[in-house]
Amino acid sequence: MAxxxxxxxxxxxxxEEIGVPRATFYRWRQIRKGPKAIKLPNGAVRIRRSELDRWLGSLEEAA
Structure with missing residues (x-):
């Protein structure tokens, strides 16, 4: 089984899940503070579920 x-x-x-404004998320991306993202060939940006969970966990430990 795969x-x-x-x-x-x-x-x-x-x-929507983390409850921040779009501008805040883009600012985090700009300063490399947010979760790692993948830019697809068509220009769309995606974030892996595992990366979002890892990033949220790192914030929890730092708090």
Whole structure:
């Protein structure tokens, strides 16, 4: 049986889940403070579920 695929989230899904304004998320990306993202060949940006969870966990430990 194949392992489950790592869900690819849109920026809209991520900002809705973590509850920050879109501008804040883009500012975090600009200063490399946010979760690592993947830029697809068509220009769309996706964040892996595992990366979002890892990033959120790192914030929890720092608090």
């Amino acid at each position: 392992p489950p695929r790592d869900e690819m989230l849109t920026i809209s899904q991520v900002i």
